[in-house]
Amino acid sequence: MMTTASNTAGDVDAASTAFLVFSDLDGTLLDHDSYSHAAAQPAIDLLDVLAIPLVFVSSKTRAEVVALRRRLANGHPFVVENGAAVFIPEGYFLAQPAGTVLRDGYWVRELAAPRARWVALLEQIAADFPGQFEYFARAGEAGIAAMTGLSEAKAALANAREYSEPVQWRGDRAGLDAFLAACAAGGARVSRGGRFYSLGGEADKGEALRWLRKQFAMARGIRHIKDLAAGDGANDVPMLESAETALLVRAPDRDLPPLQRAGGVLCSDAEGPAGWAEGVTQWLCEHGLVTQDS
Ligand SMILES: [Mg+2]
Structure with a gap:
């Protein structure tokens, strides 16, 4: 065909x-x-x-x-x-x-709010979940490369974040629920992508789509x-x-x-x-x- x-x-x-x-x-x-x-x-x-x-x-x-x-x-x-x-x-x-x-x-x-807000929240709750999660800002480029399989150059691109912070969960299921609750209590919205959780603001892909569609229609x-x-x-x-x-x-x-x-x-x-x-x-x-x- x-x-x-x-x-x-x-x-x-x-x-x-x-x-x-x-x-x-x-x-x-x-x-x-x-x-x-x-x-x-x-x-x-x-x-x-x-x-x-x-x-x-x-x-x-x-x-x-x-x-x-x-x-x-x-x-x-x-x-x-x-x-x-x-x-x-x-x-x-x-x-x-x-x-x-x-x-x-x-x-x-x-x-959405800037990345610094979500990194600060993760620093604040890290002591409650020892060894159970890792995030890009703390892992650095080599750590990100190890977590993602990306080259260090591409890991640097992935780390150039402006609005959100990716988190890799390494603990158990019960701990995850407590972690997600702590993130929510800190004002973060947590979305799950293919490999990572992402802490960010209230925006989502749907809101962005609806806003951009309106711009196309008006233009x-x-x-x-x-x-x-x-x-x-x-x-x-x-x-x-x-x-x-x-x-x-x-x-x-x-x-x-x-x-x-x-x-x-x-x-x-x-x-x-x-x-x-x-x-x-x-x-x-x-x-x-x-x-x-x-
Ligand atoms: Mg996908």
Whole structure:
């Protein structure tokens, strides 16, 4: 089966509708183990041909996402650290969106408190959980490399955090419950990614998606955005619940996170980036944007 892109097929009124894709990275667009996006490339190319923005929505830092955008030649807005901030390249829209600040060539919308607040909280509760957890600020670059399997250079990127702090739990289940309660009591929201817990503010990927979708709609003078959100983890759920269509990308090591929504859910058969390509292509077909040629 071959898929071809078409700018004219289907019943879509281009003037009144815009399409957007929001995507998690680790385990979704990137392979869980190799971090390769190769299997997703055919569908990334389709989005490029159709001029559909691909927005990365990740627990990763700005430095990490910027490096990945460069590798994938992606020039679209992006969301870092589980929804803590939205970065829009300066000039991407005709006018600077309200509520953003200009920083390093981006219009930045901050939705959460800075990292220093969460590091201070972990320092404060460390004595109550001796040897039971480790976090990036204390582990340092070598420690982060050991925990993640990343090179030290990439560990440095991962450590360049601005809004959240990753924690690796090393204790038992009962201790974990007490630890999570202590974090919550300290005002932190704890989300679980593929490998780490992340302490951050009240923002989440869903809030970031809804804010950015509104900016696209206002900038293009349209009401109706048809968006797809793709993810594989519990931290993707707020985004998967917010988009018009959710794409659950299968993971090799665990079940798909449960969603509350009744309809508009695609589940991939393949895992990771291959599943991403499968789901994105299906979504494009359902909207008549590509046709399946046999
Ligand atoms: Mg993921």
